[in-house]
Amino acid sequence: xxxxxxxxxxxxxxxxxxxxxxxxxxxxxxxxxxxxxxxxxxxxxxxxxxxxxxxxxxxxxxxxxxxxxxxxxxxxxxxxxxxxxxxxxxxxxxxxxxxxxxxxxxxxxxxxxxxxxxxxxxxxxxxxxxxxxxxxxxxxxxxxxxxxxxxxxxxxxxxxxxxxxxxxxxxxxxxxxxxxxxxxxxxxxxxxxxxxxxxxxxxxxxxxxxxxxxxxxxxxxxxxxxxxxxxxxxxxxxxxxxxxxxxxxxxxxxxxxxxxxxxxxxxxxxxx
Ligand code: NAD
Numbered sequence: 001x002x003x004x005x006x007x008x009x010x011x012x013x014x015x016x017x018x019x020x021x022x023x024x025x026x027x028x029x030x031x032x033x034x035x036x037x038x039x040x041x042x043x044x045x046x047x048x049x050x051x052x053x054x055x056x057x058x059x060x061x062x063x064x065x066x067x068x069x070x071x072x073x074x075x076x077x078x079x080x081x082x083x084x085x086x087x088x089x090x091x092x093x094x095x096x097x098x099x100x101x102x103x104x105x106x107x108x109x110x111x112x113x114x115x116x117x118x119x120x121x122x123x124x125x126x127x128x129x130x131x132x133x134x135x136x137x138x139x140x141x142x143x144x145x146x147x148x149x150x151x152x153x154x155x156x157x158x159x160x161x162x163x164x165x166x167x168x169x170x171x172x173x174x175x176x177x178x179x180x181x182x183x184x185x186x187x188x189x190x191x192x193x194x195x196x197x198x199x200x201x202x203x204x205x206x207x208x209x210x211x212x213x214x215x216x217x218x219x220x221x222x223x224x225x226x227x228x229x230x231x232x233x234x235x236x237x238x239x240x241x242x243x244x245x246x247x248x249x250x251x252x253x254x255x256x257x258x259x260x261x262x263x264x265x266x267x268x269x270x271x272x
Contacts, residue, residue, distance in 0.1 A: 005033030006247040009145040011086040013037045013078060015069050015128060016096030018045030020207060021156070024239035025093055026053050030060040032243055037082045039067035040096070061086070069096045069124030079131040088139050090147065091246040092132040094125045094155045097175075105168035114171045121175035122182070125155050129186055129197070136195050150194025154245045155183045157199040159261045180257055187255030196254040198245050203261025206232040228270050229262035 012029050016022040017038030029036050030053045038053070040046035043066035050064035065081055067074040082089050098120050100113045136151035160169070161176035180199050187197040204210060204223060210232070214220045224230055241260045244250050259265055 006243060006249060007091070008033035009035070009142075009147055010090040010246070011035045011037075011082055011088050012091035012093065012246060013039065013082050013089065013132075014093045014095055015039050015067065015078075015124070016041075017064070018042045018049050021202065021205070021235045021238045021242075022093070022095045023049045023052065024235040025095065025242045026050075026062075027056060028236070028239040028243045029091075029246070030057040030062065032247070033060075034091070034246075035061040035086050036063070037078070037085075038062070038064045039078045040064075041066070041068045069094075069128060070119040072127045075124070075127040076131050079135050083135050083138075088147070089132060089135040090139065090151050092128055092151070092153045093242055093246065094128040094153065096124055097121045097156055099169060099172045103169040103171045105170055108168075109170050117171035117175050118178070121172070122178045125179055125182065129153055129155070129182070133186075133190060133193075133195060137193060148194065148248060150196070152196045152198075152246050152250070153186070154242055155179050155197065155199050157183070157201045157257070159201050159203045159259060159265055161199075161201060162257060162259070162265050184255050191254055196250070198250075198253060198256050198258050200238065200242060200245065201257050201259045201261065201265075202233065202238050203227070203259075203264045204232050205235055205238065207235070225270060226267060227262050227264050228267050230270075231262070233260065233262060 012034045014022050014026055017026050018040035026036050026038050038046050038049050046064045050062050053062045065078055067078040102113045139149050141149045157179040158176040160173045161180045183197045183199040
């Protein structure tokens with residue numbers, strides 16, 4: 001059906017929506033006709049992100065809320081807000097996550113860095129899944145609006161959950177491995193309720209933070225030499241994959257480690 005909007009009428013929540021992959025996904029969701037609730041621990045950045053969506057898509061229904069995903073009461077309030085406003089929840093993009101600057105190897109990672117990373121990256125994803133499942137169980141198919149029962153939950157892991165990295169970030173890598181394992185089990189447990197779970201595994205993205213850190217040709221090449229495509233990814237390339245996983249176009253895709261990494265994970269030595 002040409003011109004069909006892939007998320008028309010779907011109610012979608014994005015955590016960590018104040019910037020980066022979350023904001024790009026908000027823009028793609030709005031472009032595809034979704035009703036979008038952006039949330040973030042940073043209330044100022046998420047309000048600004050919602051303004052960006054409204055200015056680019058004046059007809060889109062957009063809302064924003066401050067939410068720390070490591071606090072269950074915040075996560076429940078976020079889901080309740082979407083359901084109270086729009087009557088249902090079809091998609092949750094569990095995107096919020098941190099990589100702490102003091103994250104290190106087994107010897108040098110401090111317990112507080114470990115605990116904070118697991119609280120946001122793992123417990124935050126669990127809370128999101130829990131409250132989204134409770135909401136999605138109430139969904140009824142609505143053929144007129146093109147809505148189905150059940151829903152789609154996309155949890156953000158990382159390529160480092162599949163591969164080890166010699167640049168140590170042990171708490172982060174362990175947290176993303178937990179997201180993969182949790183996503184698989186949830187996909188099995190809730191598949192018959194029509195609720196799909198997939199884990200997005202981004203490769204390294206060209207963000208200001210990463211580029212500021214890789215600020216010499218040697219540091220850059222140390223990373224790029226491993227990527228078959230010879231470049232970093234763009235946040236919008238993740239966002240487009242999330243639209244697919246959120247939409248009914250992926251209706252039989254469940255429990256996957258969905259790698260969007262330019263082929264990094266598949267590579268022993270690159271072509272040149
Ligand atoms: P980002 O830092 O630009 O965005 C993350 C957002 O999460 C920020 O807006 C931040 O305020 C928010 N956030 C942090 N703690 C939070 C909390 N407790 N509750 C709610 N929101 C919180 O990062 P990004 O690059 O857009 O990353 C998004 C996701 O993608 C993360 O889960 C990250 O681990 C993952 N990822 C990123 C890359 C990359 O190269 N950028 C690679 C693999 C995986």
